[in-house]
Amino acid sequence: MASLNVGNLGEYLREQRRNAQLSLRQLADAAGVSNPYLSQIERGLRKPSAEVLQQVAKALRISAETLYVRAGILDAERDRDDVETRAVILADPSLNEGQKQVLLQVYESFRKENGFGAEADVEVGAEDGTAADVGAGADGAASIPGSGPQQTAG
Numbered sequence: 001m002a003s004l005n006v007g008n009l010g011e012y013l014r015e016q017r018r019n020a021q022l023s024l025r026q027l028a029d030a031a032g033v034s035n036p037y038l039s040q041i042e043r044g045l046r047k048p049s050a051e052v053l054q055q056v057a058k059a060l061r062i063s064a065e066t067l068y069v070r071a072g073i074l075d076a077e078r079d080r081d082d083v084e085t086r087a088v089i090l091a092d093p094s095l096n097e098g099q100k101q102v103l104l105q106v107y108e109s110f111r112k113e114n115g116f117g118a119e120a121d122v123e124v125g126a127e128d129g130t131a132a133d134v135g136a137g138a139d140g141a142a143s144i145p146g147s148g149p150q151q152t153a154g
Contacts, residue, residue, distance in 0.1 A: 009070040010044040030059035
């Protein structure tokens, strides 16, 4: 098998795994992926999805954004404010995973509306389906179930 061009993702993951003092098998179990699959990622033979990278990042307790950049999912030159905003949302311990995903989707919809569309769709759908409940009203404002009535100019 030829090595894929995924930057230095595999080397970086191996280094982070060793720094965390985890075996390949321990990390695979913690991330919910198979041991052979994780081994192939580390050797540069497989390009993981954003969802798998997010699971691995969570297991290693590192930023998923960093892994996205190293895997080529996000451009390293991408707007730093956008990356920082996403990282802060994802790191907020007061929000559950579903709320984080909804907030990221609302944020991205406003960016697209203002002409700053994402180069890559890196959001992972919420397991509880919350993210699917976000919609935009006729005025472009996001409506989130349970957020109360929307105020409109009259």
